[in-house]
Amino acid sequence: MSRALSAIALLVPLFLTNCASRPDQEHSATTAGAGSSYSYNPHVPDFATHNFEPFNRQDVVAIALREWRMFGSPVNDDDPTTRPEPQNASLKPERTPGLWQRVGEYWWVGIDPDSTETAWTGKHDASGRMTDFVHDGDYAWSAAFISYVMRIAGANNRFPYSPNHATYINAAASGQSPVLRAQDPARYAPKPGDLVCVARGKAKSLIRYSSLPTSYGFPAHCGYVVATNQQGQPFGHQLSTISGNIDDSVALTHVPTDTEGHIAAPSGKSYDERYPWCVVLEVLYDAEAEPDAGR
Numbered sequence: 190m191s192r193a194l195s196a197i198a199l200l201v202p203l204f205l206t207n208c209a210s211r212p213d214q215e216h217s218a219t220t221a222g223a224g225s226s227y228s229y230n231p232h233v234p235d236f237a238t239h240n241f242e243p244f245n246r247q248d249v250v251a252i253a254l255r256e257w258r259m260f261g262s263p264v265n266d267d268d269p270t271t272r273p274e275p276q277n278a279s280l281k282p283e284r285t286p287g288l289w290q291r292v293g294e295y296w297w298v299g300i301d302p303d304s305t306e307t308a309w310t311g312k313h314d315a316s317g318r319m320t321d322f323v324h325d326g327d328y329a330w331s332a333a334f335i336s337y338v339m340r341i342a343g344a345n346n347r348f349p350y351s352p353n354h355a356t357y358i359n360a361a362a363s364g365q366s367p368v369l370r371a372q373d374p375a376r377y378a379p380k381p382g383d384l385v386c387v388a389r390g391k392a393k394s395l396i397r398y399s400s401l402p403t404s405y406g407f408p409a410h411c412g413y414v415v416a417t418n419q420q421g422q423p424f425g426h427q428l429s430t431i432s433g434n435i436d437d438s439v440a441l442t443h444v445p446t447d448t449e450g451h452i453a454a455p456s457g458k459s460y461d462e463r464y465p466w467c468v469v470l471e472v473l474y475d476a477e478a479e480p481d482a483g484r
Contacts, residue, residue: 230346232298232307237343244343244368245476246382252338253413253431256439259291265440266423268463272436278322281437283311283330292330295433299336299350306333306352311437325437332356334433335384335411343475344368354409358386361470362402372469373398375457378450379414384470385430385444385452386411396467397457411470412442417450419443428452 229238242248257263260282278284283292289311296309308315309328320328335357336350347368349360361369375398379385388396392407412432419427424445433439445460446452452459452466459465 243475331434359402374453
């Protein structure tokens with residue numbers, strides 16, 4: 190009897206060790222589709238980590254639209270250079286009850302767990318202190334929104350999650366991300382679920398498709414295409430994008446196109462006077478992948 194109890198005592202720590210490591214092992218071993226790469230992240234729901242459904246553009250569009258509706262479905266077609274800055278913190282959607290926490294979820298889920306930004310919200314820094322609402326550009330969350338949608342939709346660690354848009358623009362242009370492909374806006378018509386991107390600030394006049402990838406970061410902005418081949422106001426032929434941190438909200442913006450859906454002319458000049466679009470990031474979805482020849 191004593192020998193049996195000793196054997197059990199020796200096995201219990203081994204059993205507990207195996208149980209403790211099992212979630213990580215299961216997540217890292219999960220595969221679905223050729224070239225997939227999956228890893229466990231404690232901030233990400235199981236349905237996204239294990240890909241209960243193949244990574245697909247319909248889910249990405251639906252998630253972006255869901256977040257837009259949560260912010261009240263604002264449409265913003267203004268020129269960003271002429272938008273007045275709110276003079277009262279209460280006028281900023283990102284700081285209102287229910288929505289500042291949602292922005293915090295974009296940071297928490299979208300950005301990698303070892304990043305300081307995961308603790309940010311729509312109005313707090315990593316220490317929980319209230320941020321200066323006039324100079325909150327230091328806490329811009331548009332890239333966190335892009336990363337959140339990708340993470341929840343099941344891109345796993347194939348997408349280069351980052352608080353900076355330039356990270357995944359350069360990753361796509363250099364071929365470093367298996368789910369992104371940089372496309373020339375003058376030659377490729379964006380599809381729903383793709384991303385359209387523009388440089389900002391001083392980089393706005395410098396960054397073009399021909400200059401990518403860069404060896405440095407630069408301020409930029411990207412939005413998810415949620416509808417294409419539209420005809421209506423304000424541009425006639427247009428598509429619709431949804432992006433984060435447009436006037437401190439998740440907003441829909443219309444983008445002018447030609448009759449074939451391109452957002453730039455053959456010369457490379459953007460049809461959009463507000464945004465000189467520098468690149469379209471085509472997203473390669475598992476649901477549309479060609480089956481392996483050997484299967």
